[in-house]
Amino acid sequence: TLPQQITYCVDPDWLPYEAIADGSHVGISADYIRYLQRATGIEFVLLPTESWNQTLTALQQGDCQLTPMLNRSSEREQYLVFSDVYFRSPNVLVSLREQPFLQSLDNIGERSLAVPEGYRLLEYLAMHYPEIPIVLVQSEADGLTAVASGRADLFIGSLYSINALIQQQALYQMKIAGWVGLEDELRLGVITGLEPLIPVLEQALAELSDTERIQIYRNWTQIEVIDHTNYRLIWQVSAAALGIILLLLLWNYRSSYFNRKLQEKNQQLKQTQARLQRAVNKLQFLSSHDPLTKTYNRNHFDQSMQKQRRQPHSDDAFSLIVLDIDYFKQINDQYGHLVGDQVLQELAYELMQQVRDGDQVTRWGGEEFVILCQKTSLPEAKVLAERIRQSISQQLFAGSVQLSCSFGLAEQGAKEPLMACFERADKALYQAKAEGRDRICLAKPFVAAVS
């Protein structure tokens, strides 16, 4: 009679074959146990252990009645009976990348070899390679760490579990350094006394299709080339590079944005400066010019007089022509004020045409103009005044107006203040008016006051 319930133990750390995770049995053998439970109706109860050695002890003592996945060895046959092999896996040697490829156990030489405690491999090595220095480790994971840290030169273990561990722990500095002739031939083991279970379990295993076996295997293994590229590192480096590129692009975008803004602001500033300069120019022009005739105004005339006074030692002659339109009131009355304005503008234009570059035409007020003649003696000023007088008499202003002007001329005497010179010229102008207009009168020479 078969038991309704049996206890079983597993290797708690031997993925993908089997392991205990959060108290539950996982791995390939867990799928087989679940299948066997369904197929046989026997309840399999896990007795968790902390190491493979503990599992073997529990089996020896009868606390556990079954273990689902192990190799047969003569030592184990003393307390276990085995099913047929239902899973095979090669055993391999693992070393650091820089180690040479050893091919097999025969080429190990002086190198030390890490082997998990309780593994059948120990028996195998003791029998076939007693000279190899063995470093005992707790588990396959511990064995790989031993090689990674230099505690052992090589590790020997099952291909599938090593593959899984290397990936899980990202031990990409490891490589498979050789094949061990010995294959794992994994079987179910039950303690002696429960032999009748074996045919029942074998019968159930025989009914498992190849597809189901492959599915179980696939559930727990990912076959990948061990010597593979460290994609995680590549991703990390690429992500970092991408990050830096994005930062640079952002920086570039921001700085060109601010540059554009700055250029816009500079442009606006330039435009404002230009507007301001135009306003200043206009103000300067207005402060020194007569708005109607565009000749200089009295303000500018006064400033020029002061400058003239600052050059008392100049030997150059300097003359003033003061002129006034004759009967301008009548022109205004007859043709209207707007025509009067136009006459003033055209006359001013005529005066500016006639004088030399250094001379200045100023509207003194109303219809009276003053011409400051640099480097000009009284006879020279008279020639100029005569030319002006004649040219005025020969043209029509504002289309139809004929006019004449009266002129008063004076040459600045030595040490004569300009204002005094102006007054002499103005007097001469009144004289011209009084003598019948349309004529030129010269002022009497300057007589310096006797001190």
Ligand SMILES: Nc1nc2c(ncn2[C@@H]2O[C@H](COP(=O)(O)OP(=O)(O)OP(=O)(O)O)[C@@H](O)[C@H]2O)c(=O)[nH]1
């Ligand atoms: N259209 C116009 N007339 C002006 C302007 N400034 C002064 N006048 C006029 O010029 C006239 C000057 O008249 P008056 O001082 O009597 O002199 P006038 O008529 O020229 O006579 P005489 O100088 O003695 O020959 C006045 O009627 C003013 O109104 C101006 O800017 N535009």
